[in-house]
Amino acid sequence: MNQAQRRVARVLVDTPLSHLDRPFDYAVPDELVEAVVPGCRVKVRFAGRLVDGFVLELADDSEHDGKLAAVAKVVSSEPVLTPEVAALARALADRYAGTAADVLRLAIPPRHARAEAHPPAEPSPRPPDIGNASWHAYVHGAAFVEALAAGESPRAVLNALPRHEPERAVAEAVSAVVRSGRGAVVCVPDVREVARWHAAFAEALGPDAHVALTAADKPAARYRNFLRVSRGEVQVVLGTRAAAYAPVRDLGLVVIWDDGDDLHAEPRAPYPHTREVLLTRAIETGAGVLIAGHARMAEAQSLVQQGWCAEIVADQASRRREWPVVEVTDGTEHGAAAARLPAAVFQAVRAAEGPVLVQVPRRGYRTSLACQDCRTPASCPQCHGPLLQHRADAPLVCRWCATEVPRWRCTECGGTRLRAPVVGQLRTAEEFGAAFPDRTVLTSGGDTVLETVDPEGDPLVLATPGAEPPVPGGYAVVVLLDTWLMLGRDDVRVVEESYRRWFNALALSAFGARAVAVGDTTVLQALVRADPVAVAARELSERAETHLPPVGRLATVDGTDDVIGVLARRSWPAFVDVLGPVPLEPGRERLILRVPRREGLALAGVLKQVASERSAAKETPVRIQVDPVAF
The missing domain is CATH 3.30.70 (Alpha-Beta Plaits)
Structure with a gap:
């Protein structure tokens, strides 16, 4: 039976109401028979008003008793919803107790008529064979790429080494998949990573072999790139969490980089995580899986221990050679009280021949204040909220009500002197600037995140976790300050998240670099051993107990x-x-x-x-x- 004879359209209506999360049947009127196709956008009358919807399929008849309402309008005959993505939306809605309509809002970008008017282009040529040289540093790494090239669907968790260009390694795996006649989806945490990986993919695969999809793109560009995928013009998609739903044909590989980054967690209902979206797609399509990062999360370790994913890591000798040697100090000197900036840190920075990275857990200037005499936390006289200071010459400000406190006095002892138990990267930059006047001091964090750093002049970079800029050639010294502060956060994932940020910072080091971590020696042994797998295994064991x-x-x-x-x-x-x-x-x-x-x-x-x-x-x-x- 041809499409013209199928006069019933099953429409998924765009409504957030859970009790209406199902397809509804509509009659296809004569004048819309040619325009209504599976996957197209339509408008239908629903609950007394016109609403948007997607046609899931066309059928011969309906089980609905009575006369069907007619499709009111075809917004576009472009089939933007593929059967695979429709099934994915249903599976994720069931997994996250949400609605398929909410998932499709995340999966399909808003329509842009001008972009849709562009005629389809020829499919991009298959990329050249670029080999698998980047995988030789890992046990079983080359075999993973060879399996992809042979049309197989291996599943693996990769712990990447510093300076080994994970974007190049993933590009080699993607090239193997595409040469086998299949497609790939690659998700990274943010647009900074997308820009870096986009350049590497263009160099390795060719300039037109892939598209980048992010929610930050302009509407026309985003929709045009989406159409290039849905029309089969390209088979490789790189992007942030928005790319996880890209309608790639013949999907052969899904990749997620740094799956522990909280940017992979969708802030809109039904709040799916990019890792789970990709794993669901892999299960439904039989695609290969690659979960990669410098650290390892408990979820990835669980897949390895279950045998669902293989483990791709470097041997112990290579791991020790590639990661910087980490010295841990608790800040004490000759029995004295612990110092926030111990002598070991200053000695390492002074001896560094090249750029230095200092990771500071808190952004801002002085983010916590207390009385110098009695240690009582400094509070606002209006609402009793905590006080902070944005810079050296700025007045004290309440963190809750923003009231300025020009003349503070301790309510317990009457003292007027303040101390800062916790300081941010701006105040720390002042201290390092005074200690090392011959170095250019740069800060990265908050609203000012550096994309990269020029190594000329051996700069000293103070960055908050996640805002560390790369530098060509790597940092000569990496300092991890206040590790106790990162571990002291009230979060069930605090340990694995802290190690993830520490390993990511250490991965920016140069070969043979030195690293200093200020904290408890017994707690930070995984950094000393360069062993992210041990952290993940311990975390998974503790999760099992609870x-x-x-x-x-x-x-x-x-x-x-x-x-x-x-x-x-x-x-x-x-x-x-x-x-x-x-x-x-x-x-x-x-x-x-x-x-x-x-x-x-x-x-x-x-x-x-x-x-x-x-x-x-x-x-x-x-x-x-x-x-x-x-x-």
């Missing part, structure tokens, strides 16, 4: 205290462990639900039912997150 992800599944439900109180008293299935309610802010609470991993989909189903009941009754919605990054 039944936290990835060993278990966990969901948070946020809402007003009266709503959460009712949900806490609700009859939950026996496999659900209910924790809380936990207060969030005045009038709002959180309920935490924990289940064994095998019951993850069942928990999501229960939560979807809760959301559906509330939306059907027009009650205040609750915020549901499954496996949140932080809780």
Whole structure:
């Protein structure tokens, strides 16, 4: 039966209401028979108004009793929703207790008519064979690329070495996949990484062999690149989390770099993580998987220990040779009190022949203040909030109400002198600038993040975690300050997140570089041994004891205290462990639900039912997150 005879369109309507998360049948009128195609955008009348929707499929008849409403308008006949992405949206909605419409808002960019008017181009030529030289540094690395070139779908977790250009290694793997007749999706955390990897891909694969997709692109450019993928003009997509849904044909490989970066966590409902999006695609399409980074997260370690992913690492000798030698000091000198900037740090910087990187956990100037005499925290006389100082000549300011406090006096002892238990990179830069006047001191963090640094003049760069700029040739010395402060954050992932940031900073070092970490020697042994796998294995073991992800599944439900109180008293299935309610802010609470991993989909189903009941009754919605990054 041809398309013209199929007069029923199954439409996924763009609505966030959980109880309406299903396709609806509409009749295709005579004048739209040729324009309505699977995957196209339409407008339909729904609940008394015109709303957007996607045609999932065309059918001969409908199970709906009565007369069907007609499709009101075809917005565009361009088939932007492929069956694979539609199935992915459904799977993610079920995984995260959300709606398929919410997932498709993340997956398909807004239409841009001018970009759509461009005629389709010829498919890009297959890239040349660029070999697998970048993988020879890793045990079984070359075999991974060879398997991809042979049309297989291997799955692996890679721990990358410093200076080994992971973007080049991934480009070699992608080239192998494309030469086998398949496509690839590569996701990195942010647009800075996209720019760097884009240049490397263009050099290795050719200028037209891939497209970059990010939410930061201008609408026309983003939609044009999306169409190049959906029309089959290119088979390789590089981008941020928005690229994870790209409709690549014949998908053969999904790659995620630095999966622990919180930028991979979607801040919009249903809050899917890029890693889980890509793993779901790999399972549904049979594609290969590569999870890569300088560090390793517990989720990746779980896949390795289950045998679902192979492990690609360098041998111990290579690891020790490539990573910088790390000296750990607790800041004490000859029995004296611990110093924030111990002598070992100054000696290393003074002896450095090249650029120096200093990682400072906090941005700003003086971010925490206390009385010099009695150590009582300095507070605002108006709201009793904590005080901070933005620069040396700036007045004290309340962090909560922004009130300036020009003349502060301690409420406990009457003292007027202040000390700073915690200082940011700006204040630390002043201290290093005074100690090393012959070096150019640069700061990177907050609103001012340096893209790169010129090595001329041996600059001294103070950066907050994640804002460390690369320098050609690498840093001669890397200093990790205040490691105790990073580990002291109230976060279940604090250890693995701290090590991820430390390993990423150390990876910017030059060959034979020196590194100094200020902290507890016993705590930082994984840095000394250059062993990110041990950190991940220990984290996974501890998660198993507490039944936290990835060993278990966990969901948070946020809402007003009266709503959460009712949900806490609700009859939950026996496999659900209910924790809380936990207060969030005045009038709002959180309920935490924990289940064994095998019951993850069942928990999501229960939560979807809760959301559906509330939306059907027009009650205040609750915020549901499954496996949140932080809780």
